[in-house]
Amino acid sequence: MPGPICFYVPSHIIDHIARHAGRLGLDADAARRTAVASAAVREQRRMLAMTSMDALTAARPGQGDRQIFDDHHRFETGGELVRGEGDDPVAAANVNAAYDGLGATREFFREVLGRDSIDDAGMTLLGDVNYGDGYDNAFWDGTRMVFGNGDDQIFQDFTRDVDVCAHELTHGVTQYTAGLVYTDQAGAMNEAFSDIFAACVDQFVQKVDAGEHNWLIGEEVMAAPMYGEAIRSMAHPGTAYDNPVLGKDPQAAHMSEYVPGGDPHLNSGIMNRAFYLSAIDLGSYPAAKIFYAALRNLWPQAQFTDCAYLCAEQARLLSRDGRVSRHAPQTIRAAFREVGIP
Ligand SMILES: [Zn+2]
Structure with a gap:
């Protein structure tokens, strides 16, 4: 049941880089290759058989085991198996980072x-590193998590931020639960749930709660010249970046900025901020429990108001069971109201 391919760096950013990189003295080829390869992946979505299983631990089906593959800089997934579940760390830092990122997401x-x-049935977690040549993106293709190396001018290796892996794997969770379609409000929610649980996994790894977190997505994959920028801000959507290479962050923070038919990555800011406001008041894990319960009860064509209603309803049930605080339903309603969702 493959869902939509979600690329970590949205197309409006990749397109901006491709248009302006050459003029700014950056490697325009890397951006162009990224755009071309992404289009090819969208069409092919092919899976190669695993090639070298010897001496490495084979995955036990249904145990959520990890397998990390090295694609050796080819634009093909499923290369050489280089680390299985429980195997010792290897020399390559990005192999270990991918292994740890998949593990942190699974544990959260x-x-x-x-x-x-x-899939809530112990699906094996497949990760690919060294995909492509200076590839400025990462993606979940419906079956596996694929990381590029970045071009080191704009982005660095995409295993460097646990946000990447957590965001992409959550697309898998959404695919197996609500199955939200990837357009308009349902698409924006699909994107938002990925950012929501990515932020929570980030906090899970750093052992911090809502008030101590930066609420940025992708800040660790920015290369040195882009230091301080990020791909999205959940606290203040529309402020993540503003520079000649990436352009200016166009994310919506409130329903008054909603773009009908717009890219899910733009409109997701509205839901992201609703979660941020909820988490600041309730704590990130209680808020995550509420939004996860809503996700399990949403459906493919759901709208923002459906999500707001379900979150408040699930907050009521969870508070009755003592799993979130007593005022959670009111906090949830206030958070959605603040971003313009009645
Ligand atoms: Zn996404």
Whole structure:
């Protein structure tokens, strides 16, 4: 049941880089290759068989085991298996980072939300590193998590931020739960849930709560010349970046800025901020429990108001069971109202 391919760096940013990189003295080829390869992936979505299983631990089906593959800089996934579940760290930092990122995401879903891997049935977690040549993106293709190396001028290796892996794997979770379609409000929610649980996994790894977190997505994959910028801000959507290479962050923060038919990455800011406001008041994990319960009850064509209603309803049930605070339903309603969702 493949869902839509979600690329970590949205097309409006990649397109801006491709248009302006050459003029700014950056490697325009890397951006162009990224755009071309992304289009090819969209069309092909092919899966190669695993090639070298020897001496490495094979995945136990249904245990949420990890397998990391090295694509050796080819634009093909499923290259050489280089680390299996429980195997010792290897020399390549990005292999270990991918292994750790998949593990942190799996553990957050298990410990905080009681979910057993992506499909809640211990699905094996496949990760590919060194995909492509200076590839400025990462993606979930419906079956596996694929990381590019970045071009080191704009982006660096995409394994460097646990946001990347958590965001993309959550697309898998959404695919197996609500199945939100990837257009308009449902698409914006699909994107937002990925950012929401990515931020929570980031906090899970850093052992911090809402008030101590930066609420930025992708800040660790920015290369040195882009230091301080990020891909999205959940606290203040529309402020993540503003520079000649990436352009200016166009994300909506309120329903008054909603773009009908717009890219899900633009309109997701509205839901992201609703979650941020909820988490600041309730704590990130209680807020995550509420939004996760809503996600499990949403449906493919759901709208923002459906999500707001379900979140308040699930908050009521969870507070009755003593799992979130007593005022959670009111906090949730106030958060949605503040971003213009009645
Ligand atoms: Zn996404």
